[in-house]
Amino acid sequence: MKAIVLVIDGLADRPVASLEGRTPLEKAEKPNLNALAQMGITGVSDAISPGIRAGSDTSHLAILGYNPMEVYTGRGPFEAAGLGMDIKPGEVAWRCNFATVDDDLTVIDRRAGRIEDTEELAQAINENVNLEVEFEFKSWRYRGALVFKDEGLSYRVTDTDPHATGVKVEKPRALESEAEKTAKLLWDFTLKAHEVLKNHPLNKGRELPANFLLARGAGVTPELENFEAKYGLSSFCMATTAIIRGIAKLAGMEVVEPEEKYADRIKQALELLKTRDFALINIKEADEAGHDNKPDKKVEIIEQIDQAIEPLLEFARENYVVVLADHSTPCSVGDHAGDTVPVVIAGPEVRKDRVEKFDEINCSYGALGRIRHRDIMPILLDLLNKAEKFGA
């Protein structure tokens, strides 16, 4: 028996006035998600605990059975791993953006005009910035990650990113005395990188030069127990988002490049599962529609995903399929919220409940009741007959 956990990012929502008070998921035509609900056992799940707003990182850690309270200190290390950097437990990392600042370090554009080609700039930084600590910087378009390759540093420093334009970049502050060194090193790096960038030929003549690196989300790299060792399941992760790929990589999972179309991704996953036990698939776009407050767009994406997953109905006859959202991204909030998300588990041994539709309210009447994301893997292991008994 194999298992797929399909995370429809940001799927859950709240009633939307323009959808006659329905959520995008309630509004969408979704025969295949409903069929899974009819075959399976349903419920609602909290990413962390009731009301807590989770990131995609903390929620995916929980879905994979790791305790975010223990392993998560900031997004930096997961971004770095997701960019393919070789980051080690104990190292401190940041998510960075190439930005445009003026002469007195006021932020003009937090993404430097969404600059595309930054490889050469990253190389210049790695080669020309001299720091007391060994570091590595890597970029992908306007995004990047910075890693300090030293195990003794505290991550407890504030961001240099002011998270706004028209204001000055922020000098990082230590949030505990042990972090003074990190704060000093980060500011040293930031100013030296600024020197390298503002004089770089690639920036000459750019209307919005990529002349600054804004850092945020400092975190220390956790030692995640290897997924296969933890569960006895060979696995892969299919996701377009760096931070989710990073989590999978730090958990020792194989990270695969998804096909462009949703339907092709599902076929690709089913093919890969012929030689592997477990797939974590994240589909991102419903979350983006939530962030952008576009309920109609969200409905459309849900319907596209629903069409694509039709082969999962057959797969779930002899294997297990879990579908859930990592968190809710209500259009009205335009960001992640702390509502529960619907969850369905379909497969040969589940106790079918009476729920016939896969949505926020119907699933709250399911036989799973209200669980937490960290319960998903134990429930799945039990169904896969891979669970060990605690006691005799």
Add this chain to the structure above:
Amino acid sequence: MKAIVLVIDGLADRPVASLEGRTPLEKAEKPNLNALAQMGITGVSDAISPGIRAGSDTSHLAILGYNPMEVYTGRGPFEAAGLGMDIKPGEVAWRCNFATVDDDLTVIDRRAGRIEDTEELAQAINENVNLEVEFEFKSWRYRGALVFKDEGLSYRVTDTDPHATGVKVEKPRALESEAEKTAKLLWDFTLKAHEVLKNHPLNKGRELPANFLLARGAGVTPELENFEAKYGLSSFCMATTAIIRGIAKLAGMEVVEPEEKYADRIKQALELLKTRDFALINIKEADEAGHDNKPDKKVEIIEQIDQAIEPLLEFARENYVVVLADHSTPCSVGDHAGDTVPVVIAGPEVRKDRVEKFDEINCSYGALGRIRHRDIMPILLDLLNKAEKFGA
């Protein structure tokens, strides 16, 4: 007000094809269990947490309000206490089987032909094995328990029982350096017991001589808070299973011999409750039918139990009755699984919900929601008006 907690061992199950996709509990005629559901408040419960497969030992500890994560290290001490041995906190114990091995210690039969009469063999071991540590061995038919009467030992050693026939017995290994002494002592005991047994007159001429003791489930005896001191309830436990009797004994509960027939046991319990406050009753056989993959047998046992409990309906008018399973034992799995179990609480002050049938799915629609076994005693104490207020 008095209370009965009736544990129908291994009652919960999964859909069974030969029962038209119903569980044995759904299939069974059970007017009395349904009547309790109609009178009471229902829900589902996790022995430990969602998906975790519990033993009968860890689940009963949880039902009695002890935290298995804190007090449970292995079945040995509970087996020893259940055999009536006087075992003290800190002492290490094992569950043992009399077995048959050949000259090179290959296991021929893990139960020595289910030998019945082993008292003399046990006596010979206690009298003739000389060990560096004081020990006690006690047997009941082919089963037994070994206790090292020394508080300083680590229990972290592997079993000598290879859990299979046709393979050699295993020399115990220390799982931490502090356990080297325990491993050495256990092996010393095992070889010396083998010498005593293989030369014992009772074994002469037996086709499957009881010439070896296989040990497993090493654990250190916990200090369980006395049940009556913890809850202010005088209590007794009625169970046929040694390990459950052992838990009750270590909790300071009275352990009573059950009558043969289920109906007589219920009458016996109601009689005993005239002078006591609380009864834990375990009925074992549904679990055995699950282990043996016999759904029809399981249905039959459930129906027998249902008939026997009819007097509980009257009892529940002025007292409390809780019925639940310790864990699920799905016929398809043939062992304990991590599914929820149905639970009903009937009694004068409960909020009646809308559930009319006592089974896995119906109870998941009950007003208790999804709880954990460790919640049972606090809920019951509250209903019995014995709970203290936390706060002012």
